[in-house]
Amino acid sequence: MRELSLHILDIARNSVEAGARNVALTVVEDPERDRLEITLQDDGRGMDAETLARVTDPFYTTRTTRHVGLGLSLLKATCEQAGGVMELTSTPGKGTLVRCVMGLSNFDRPPLGDLAAVIQSLACETEHTELVYRHIVGDSEFRLDTMEVKRELEADCLCAPPILQWLGRHVREGLHDLGSRA
Amino acid sequence: MKSVQELRELRERTKAALAVRDREGGPRIVVCMGTCGIAAGARDVLRSLLEELERQGRDDVTITQTGCKGLCEREPMIEVLIPGSAPVTYGSVTPDVVKQIVDDHIIKGQVVSEYAIAIGSEGN
Numbered sequence: 571m572r573e574l575s576l577h578i579l580d581i582a583r584n585s586v587e588a589g590a591r592n593v594a595l596t597v598v599e600d601p602e603r604d605r606l607e608i609t610l611q612d613d614g615r616g617m618d619a620e621t622l623a624r625v626t627d628p629f630y631t632t633r634t635t636r637h638v639g640l641g642l643s644l645l646k647a648t649c650e651q652a653g654g655v656m657e658l659t660s661t662p663g664k665g666t667l668v669r670c671v672m673g674l675s676n677f678d679r680p681p682l683g684d685l686a687a688v689i690q691s692l693a694c695e696t697e698h699t700e701l702v703y704r705h706i707v708g709d710s711e712f713r714l715d716t717m718e719v720k721r722e723l724e725a726d727c728l729c730a731p732p733i734l735q736w737l738g739r740h741v742r743e744g745l746h747d748l749g750s751r752a
Numbered sequence: 753m754k755s756v757q758e759l760r761e762l763r764e765r766t767k768a769a770l771a772v773r774d775r776e777g778g779p780r781i782v783v784c785m786g787t788c789g790i791a792a793g794a795r796d797v798l799r800s801l802l803e804e805l806e807r808q809g810r811d812d813v814t815i816t817q818t819g820c821k822g823l824c825e826r827e828p829m830i831e832v833l834i835p836g837s838a839p840v841t842y843g844s845v846t847p848d849v850v851k852q853i854v855d856d857h858i859i860k861g862q863v864v865s866e867y868a869i870a871i872g873s874e875g876n
């Protein structure tokens with residue numbers, strides 16, 4: 571995938587499909603330490619040790635479990651190419667944490683890409699899954715909590731076109747003000 | 753804060769739209785968001801879908817997503833469900849195709865047969 575945001579969407583979709591009620595996405599751009607860190611934490615079904623070992627093995631997953639986990643092995647490869655690592659921790663019944671660290675200025679790091687469209691996509695699921703998205707650049711932070719937006723709108727979910735469009739614009743503006751350059 | 757003000761305005765608008773939707777069961781569009789769907793461009797399809805619906809003022813459409821449907825070579829795929837008519841699955845959907853589907857199928861009720869890969873019970 572040519573953008574990190576597509577990887578993010580893919581692993582966040584795993585969370586949704588694993589029955590997560592809460593997903594926390596945090597992106598940290600740290601120019602001082604030349605680091606880009608992306609973490610995704612969910613409270614979904616989680617994976618046991620055996621599955622965990624399997625999902626990052628591209629050969630195993632593509633053959634047997636039809637795409638589930640394929641995205642994680644792709645992401646791992648992307649992180650490693652960009653001079654970084656991907657860590658995966660999971661507890662059955664509790665949830666999963668994916669943490670990626672990459673060199674911010676690494677030449678082989680894909681751009682973050684259209685994160686706003688990713689948030690729009692995830693917001694379609696807010697009937698069942700809430701998202702807290704934090705994006706940090708240096709000392710500034712942009713934060714979006716779908717539960718707060720729902721409360722403000724007095725709506726049960728955000729999957730209506732005008733709301734999704736507002737969210738997209740809100741995130742784009744937020745990231746622009748933040749000076750995100752990843 | 754500007755965004756809170758915007759949200760309040762949005763609240764009035766969406767309340768009306770959601771009420772119509774709940775009462776009359778508006779159209780529903782399902783975007784396939786499995787790994788290969790995403791790799792093939794499903795996210796950008798969703799984005800252009802939202803832009804197109806906004807342009808046409810169709811606040812009443814529900815957007816949902818689904819995972820892998822096992823038809824990787826036809827990704828990106830979307831399903832259009834209009835109450836009272838057969839559901840239609842579209843394949844190889846690009847942002848341009850989205851425009852056509854919104855104009856012809858959502859607005860005029862005509863299936864875009866060129867991209868339809870299944871009509872009827874399948875899915876949903």
Ligand code: FES
Pocket residue numbers: 637784785786787788789790819820821822823824825827
């Ligand atoms: S995501 Fe695999 S076929 Fe659609």
